[in-house]
Amino acid sequence: MTDERRAELAAALAELQERIAAACAAAGRRPDEVRLLPITKTFPATDVALLAELGMTEFGENRDQEARAKSEELRGLVQGPPPRLHMIGNVQRNKARSVLRWASVVQTVDSPRLADALAKAVAAARDAGERDGPLEVLLQASIDGDPARGGSPLPELADLADRVARSEQLSLRGVMTVAPRDWEPARAFAALAETAGKLLLDHPNAVEISAGMSQDLEAAIAHGSTLVRVGTSLLGGRRLASL
Numbered sequence: 001m002t003d004e005r006r007a008e009l010a011a012a013l014a015e016l017q018e019r020i021a022a023a024c025a026a027a028g029r030r031p032d033e034v035r036l037l038p039i040t041k042t043f044p045a046t047d048v049a050l051l052a053e054l055g056m057t058e059f060g061e062n063r064d065q066e067a068r069a070k071s072e073e074l075r076g077l078v079q080g081p082p083p084r085l086h087m088i089g090n091v092q093r094n095k096a097r098s099v100l101r102w103a104s105v106v107q108t109v110d111s112p113r114l115a116d117a118l119a120k121a122v123a124a125a126r127d128a129g130e131r132d133g134p135l136e137v138l139l140q141a142s143i144d145g146d147p148a149r150g151g152s153p154l155p156e157l158a159d160l161a162d163r164v165a166r167s168e169q170l171s172l173r174g175v176m177t178v179a180p181r182d183w184e185p186a187r188a189f190a191a192l193a194e195t196a197g198k199l200l201l202d203h204p205n206a207v208e209i210s211a212g213m214s215q216d217l218e219a220a221i222a223h224g225s226t227l228v229r230v231g232t233s234l235l236g237g238r239r240l241a242s243l
């Protein structure tokens with residue numbers, strides 16, 4: 001069973017890496033400019049461990065409870081340094097402290113209130129001796145400004161970036177987005193790239209552009225993505241459509 005799954009994941013990973021390399025070549029970018037972030041939500045810790053054996057070091061998860069349990073399980077499954085987990089789902093402010101226990105990066109900071117809640121939780125964790133440094137964060141951008149699906153409207157991102165940058169508890173690393181469903185992906189990622197370029201002028205460390213998923217990673221890579229978040233094309237279909 002494990003051997004079968006390992007072979008399946010190895011084949012899917014090789015195919016995906018070729019796809020990413022081809023997209024980089026088409027965009028005139030070097031393949032090492034784009035990292036792959038496997039999105040392992042709904043899949044078991046054993047899949048994460050197999051991907052770690054295949055060389056993956058960072059993974060994305062979208063639910064606090066699930067990710068926290070998985071990260072604990074991973075301690076017994078993965079040799080060497082523990083994988084870095086990225087929170088790519090909506091963070092409830094009252095869960096900030098819990099998310100810190102497993103997430104190395106929070107990609108979904110989309111409001112001053114959430115930034116403040118995370119900063120406060122980091123300060124408390126540092127006071128308690130549970131962590132050393134600040135938390136790496138990406139700002140989640142809403143390209144179409146529809147608040148229903150998370151993300152900060154583009155015109156508000158500059159203020160949010162300044163607020164995060166002022167916090168000693170948070171380290172601003174870049175931006176993240178999910179292309180709106182009814183938009184052409186290239187148009188959405190071009191808008192993100194423009195915003196990211198402006199932010200970079202004031203925040204030279206905010207270099208990460210987390211954009212592109214199974215369906216649209218080519219368009220994202222063409223528009224400057226540095227981190228593609230891929231679930232389905234690597235791990236297979238998820239049972240629950242909403243996840």
Ligand SMILES: *Cc1c(COP(=O)(O)O)cnc(C)c1O
Binds near residue numbers: 233
């Ligand atoms: C689930 C998810 C992904 C991965 O989507 P796939 O289509 O399965 O590749 C990427 N980003 C976010 C924010 C997600 O929730």
